[in-house]
Amino acid sequence: DQQVKQNSPSLSVQEGRISILNCDYTNSMFDYFLWYKKYPAEGPTFLISISSIKDKNEDGRFTVFLNKSAKHLSLHIVPSQPGDSAVYFCAASANNAGNMLTFGGGTRLMVKP
Amino acid sequence: EPEVTQTPSHQVTQMGQEVILRCVPISNHLYFYWYRQILGQKVEFLVSFYNNEISEKSEIFDDQFSVERPDGSNFTLKIRSTKLEDSAMYFCASSRRTSGRTDTQYFGPGTRLTVL
Numbered sequence: 001d002q003q004v005k006q007n008s009p010s011l012s013v014q015e016g017r018i019s020i021l022n023c024d025y026t027n028s029m030f031d032y033f034l035w036y037k038k039y040p041a042e043g044p045t046f047l048i049s050i051s052s053i054k055d056k057n058e059d060g061r062f063t064v065f066l067n068k069s070a071k072h073l074s075l076h077i078v079p080s081q082p083g084d085s086a087v088y089f090c091a092a093s094a095n096n097a098g099n100m101l102t103f104g105g106g107t108r109l110m111v112k113p
Numbered sequence: 114e115p116e117v118t119q120t121p122s123h124q125v126t127q128m129g130q131e132v133i134l135r136c137v138p139i140s141n142h143l144y145f146y147w148y149r150q151i152l153g154q155k156v157e158f159l160v161s162f163y164n165n166e167i168s169e170k171s172e173i174f175d176d177q178f179s180v181e182r183p184d185g186s187n188f189t190l191k192i193r194s195t196k197l198e199d200s201a202m203y204f205c206a207s208s209r210r211t212s213g214r215t216d217t218q219y220f221g222p223g224t225r226l227t228v229l
Contacts, residue, residue, distance in 0.1 A: 034217060043117070043204050043220035044156065089156065099144060099210055100169050101218060103156040 003027045004092050006104035013111050019077040021107050023090035026071060030092040034101070035064060035075045038087045047088075048075070080111045115139045117221035119205050125227045126195055134190045134224045136205030145188045146206040146218060147180065149173070156204065162188065163210075195228045202226075 005024045013019045021035075031052040036044035050057040050064045050073070057064050063076045077084055087108050091101040118137045126132050138145050147159040160170040162180050179191045188207075192199055202225050206218040 032216075036220070041223075041225075043119075043222045046217055046219060049217055091156075099208065099216075099218070100146070100158040100161055100171070101148070101156075102158070105155050 003030075004090060004102050004104040006088075006090060006107050008107050009105070010108040010110070013080045013109065015082055015111055015113050016079045019075075019080045019084065019109055019111065021075040021077075021088050021090075021109065023073045023075075023104050024071060025073075025092050027092070027094065027102070028071070029094040030102075031095050032093045033064070033066060033073050034091045034093075035062075036089045036091060037084075038089060038106070044089060077109075080109075082111050082113050085109055085111050117205055117207055117219055119203075119221035119224050121224060122222065123225045123227070125229065128197055128228055129194050132192050132195055132226065134192075134203050134205075134226070136188045136190075136221055137186050138188055138205065138207030139219060140186070142207035142209050142219075144168075144208045144210045144218075145180075145182070146208075147190045148204045148206065148220075149201040150204065150223075151198075151201040159190070192226075195226075197228050200226055200228045 034049040035047040038044045048059050048062045048064050050066050055066050066073045087106045089106045090104045120135045145162045150156045158171050160174045161168045177193045181189050202223045204223045205221040208218045210216050
């Protein structure tokens with residue numbers, strides 16, 4: 001099942017620079033998208049979400065962009081901080097599917113001081 | 114800030130034994146979920162629960178699995194006869210989900226289940 005895909009397993013960025021994490025999906029019924037951050041041995045922590053009626057949502061250093069025609073979303077973190085180092089998951093849900101989340105495989109972000 | 118809690122943090126069991134994983138969702142949330150993550154794999158949806166019944170379940174959630182909300186606060190996942198391949202991190206989540214709209218799910222810290 002590859003309905004949500006994160007093609008980059010890892011990303012390394014210098015502190016203070018922008019981190020861009022990408023996510024692609026195939027199911028056109030998805031209407032709500034979320035980004036979660038996960039540290040080892042912890043549960044996913046919600047970061048930011050976006051509804052399919054929007055193309056951008058911003059919260060502090062985090063911005064999510066949604067391109068519905070390309071079925072692509074991205075998470076921008078600027079400026080990146082060492083504490084942002086974690087695995088980032090994108091997830092998607094469809095209103096007609098009981099709100100179940102379909103996750104991507106994750107991208108490990110390393111922010112170097 | 115309210116959070117989802119899960120117990121135990123780590124459960125070791127013998128193959129064929131029953132296990133119960135416990136979760137306390139956020140208090141004003143109405144929807145509850147279980148997910149699992151086998152080591153090295155994606156987080157996978159198991160089941161969603163609303164108004165004391167299952168609203169959605171995946172193919173993984175077969176007859177060996179059951180969920181229950183035995184009182185006003187706990188939400189449990191029971192695996193009746195564990196198999197080696199049930200070894201995974203199990204995450205509970207909850208959401209408010211008012212007015213039938215999709216919304217944000219908040220996850221607990223997980224229970225690591227090891228089946229020997």
